Amino acid sequence: MNDQPVVAAVDGSPDGLRALEWALDAARRHGTTLRVLHVRTAPPRIRQDVRDTGPPAADDDPVLIQARARVDALGGIPSVEYVVTEGAPGALLPETGAEARLLVLGSRGRGGFASLLLGSNSLAAARDAGCPVVVVPRPGRGGEEETREHGDGPVVVGVSAEGPDTATLGFAFAEAAARGTALRVVTAYPWPLQTVLLPGEVPPAQADQEALEHETRVLADGLLAPYRERHPEVAAEVVALPGDAAGHLVGASWDASLVVVGRHRRRLFAPARMMGSVTQAVLLHAHSPVAVVPPAPAEE
Numbered sequence: 001m002n003d004q005p006v007v008a009a010v011d012g013s014p015d016g017l018r019a020l021e022w023a024l025d026a027a028r029r030h031g032t033t034l035r036v037l038h039v040r041t042a043p044p045r046i047r048q049d050v051r052d053t054g055p056p057a058a059d060d061d062p063v064l065i066q067a068r069a070r071v072d073a074l075g076g077i078p079s080v081e082y083v084v085t086e087g088a089p090g091a092l093l094p095e096t097g098a099e100a101r102l103l104v105l106g107s108r109g110r111g112g113f114a115s116l117l118l119g120s121n122s123l124a125a126a127r128d129a130g131c132p133v134v135v136v137p138r139p140g141r142g143g144e145e146e147t148r149e150h151g152d153g154p155v156v157v158g159v160s161a162e163g164p165d166t167a168t169l170g171f172a173f174a175e176a177a178a179r180g181t182a183l184r185v186v187t188a189y190p191w192p193l194q195t196v197l198l199p200g201e202v203p204p205a206q207a208d209q210e211a212l213e214h215e216t217r218v219l220a221d222g223l224l225a226p227y228r229e230r231h232p233e234v235a236a237e238v239v240a241l242p243g244d245a246a247g248h249l250v251g252a253s254w255d256a257s258l259v260v261v262g263r264h265r266r267r268l269f270a271p272a273r274m275m276g277s278v279t280q281a282v283l284l285h286a287h288s289p290v291a292v293v294p295p296a297p298a299e300e
Helices: 014-030 062-074 089-098 120-128 166-179 209-230 245-255 277-285
Strands: 002-009 032-041 080-087 102-106 133-136 155-158 183-189 236-242 258-262 290-293
Touching (some): 002 014, 002 089, 014 032, 014 102, 014 133, 032 062, 155 166, 155 245, 166 209, 183 245, 236 245, 245 258, 258 277, 277 290
Parallel strands (some): 002 032, 032 080, 102 133, 155 258
16 A cells, blocks of 8 residues: 555535545545545634643544544545644645645635635645645536536646646646546647737748647657556547637536646745646636646756
C-alpha cells in the first residue's frame, strides 16, 4: 500500500461530504490510506486557560462522527484515519500537502457567502499545497437542473504546447490509468492573431489557421511520447482548439470525470505562489472535479 494518504478535508457541510466520497474512491483506486481531516476554526481566547486541552479527540468530534458514518455506509477501505486539529483552515490545509498523495476538498465549506463559487480555503489549498489538490464542485454549478455524474468519463488535461508542465501531464496519465479511462489533451493556440503595427511597418503575411492548428497538434503529440510509453493502456487524444483555453476546458468538463490543470510556475520575483488565470477560471466554472497540480520542484 502506498504510504502517502489521500486526505479528505471535511467540515460537516454537504460539499465536504461530496469531497469525502470522491477521496474514498481515489484511495481505493490508488491502494492507499484515506485520511479524513477536520480543521476546527480556533476560537478567540481572551486569556490563557490552563484547563484548555485543545480540540476534542476524533471519536468525540461531531464532524468526524458524521464522516465515519458516511464511510461505513459506502463500504470503507482497508485503512482509514480520522484526524481533528484546530487552527486556521486556510493555513493548515495546505500544510497537509507535504505528506499527502492528494488533498480533496469541496468547492465551498460552511462559511462565507452562499453566492460564492469557490471558498477561500479551497482556493488557498489549490494555490499553496505541495501535493495535487482536487476540488469537487457542487451539482448544478452551471445552471443545469439535473446532477451530472461522469465517473467513467475521460480525464481532461490542459497543456501548453509551447511550455508543457511535466508534473501535470504525469498526473493526468496516472489518473487516467487508475480510472481505466481515455485521456483528452486540450491545447489552445492563439486565434485570431493580433498584430500591432507601428507607422510605416509592413504587415506580415496572413497566417493560415489550419497550418497553425496542425503545428500545435504535432507539438503536443510530441510531448506525449514518453507518457504514452509509460502508460500504453491509456488512449490519449490531442485536441487543438483556437482561442480561450479556459473556456475550452470548462466545456470539456461537461462529460469529464476529472479536469487536470497546472497551478503556475513561481516567478522569480513574485512574493508568493500564484495561480494562472486559466486555472482560476476552470476552478470557478468547471462542472467536474478539478485537480490542480503543483509544478515539479525543479520547474518551480
